[in-house]
Amino acid sequence: MNRLYTIELATKLADRVYEYWIRAPQVAQHARAGQFLIVRLHEAGERIPLTISAVRGDTVRVIFMTVGKTTEELATLGAGDSISDVVGPLGKPSEIENYGTCCVIGGGVGIASTPLIAKELKDAGNHVIGIIGARSADLLILEDEMKEICDELYITTDDGSKGVHGFAADVLKKLLEERKIDRVWIIGPAIMMKVTSGATVPYGVKTYVSLNPIMVDGTGMCGSCRVTVGGETKFACVDGPEFDAHQVDFNEMMQRQRIYTTQEKESLERFAE
Ligand code: FES
Structure with a gap:
């Protein structure tokens, strides 16, 4: 091999x-x-x-x-x-520019994407606010790294074992009430991205999410990663993976993510035998 x-x-x-x-x-x-x-x-x-x-x-x-x-x-x-x-x-790189104040939000293993985005935004001259959240403190990753990159870092846990007891959306809502935020990035489970990006709608703040549909070739050929954005079919692998959150059909994406659940379970069981 x-x-x-x-x-x-x-x-x-x-x-x-x-x-x-x-x-x-x-x-x-x-x-x-x-x-x-x-x-x-x-x-x-x-x-x-x-x-x-x-x-x-x-x-x-x-x-x-x-x-x-x-x-x-x-x-x-x-x-x-x-x-x-x-x-x-x-995939296309994040649209990094000097926007002013940017918020980079990661949920669960989605926190993995946040340091590079936060660092490029910081290098471009932005004031960068990080929000990282997990179900509990022991599942929180990259805290020290994000603390070092971001100007401010907020932590949330669903069970209150660390930081704010609640969700990233709660912290984001509070920040939006208090000050002007120019751009928001959210990376995490689909349902978390859907709910969290809803917070920026009333403020008209451009918000990016990084979509993670099923992918096969990653080059725009197979169509397995198709998502609907602004009523149009897009391929997350070549048109994304980042899209305008307010245009994404999250419900359709979540439905498509579940298509192979049975086969994936069978495959995992065979591997574990
Ligand atoms: Fe095949 Fe995107 S993974 S088109």
Whole structure:
């Protein structure tokens, strides 16, 4: 087997959440905030999209949660192991400019995407407010890193075990009441992005979400990642993954995400046997 991409560092960040630094010089050289890569563990493997969370030299960081067969298999690898394919960077980069005050919000494993976006916004001269949220304190990731990048950082947990007891949307609503926010980025589970982006509608604040539909080729050929944005069909892999949150048909996307639930469960059970 021709394995080319070495995992340089593998760390378990939280229950079912892993951080891998993968040597992929071509990807690292061109990667920008908001982009992703597609990995295939071996020749017979499924292709899965993973957000580029950070870049250091020739290595890129991905952070993933084990949710199915491929991510479970990925989690069995460690430093020194290799992956057969890493394709990227894919997707359009985040629209980074000097807007003024920007809020970057991550929920759960979606926090993985926030440091690169926050850093590019900061470098462009913005005042950057971070909000990171998780179900509980032990599932919160990248707190120190975000604290370092952002001008202000708010933490929320659903169970109140750390920071604000509640959701990122609660903190965002309060901030919007108190001051002018110019742009908002939200990355997390679909339902969280739907609810949180609803907070900016009354204020007319442009809000981006990073969509994570099922992807196969990642190059606009297969159509599996299609989403409806502003009444038009878009492919998240080439037209996104970031879109104007207020235009996204979240209900349709969530419905499509569930299409293969039965097959994914069967595949995971076979892998675990
Ligand atoms: Fe195939 Fe986007 S993943 S078109």
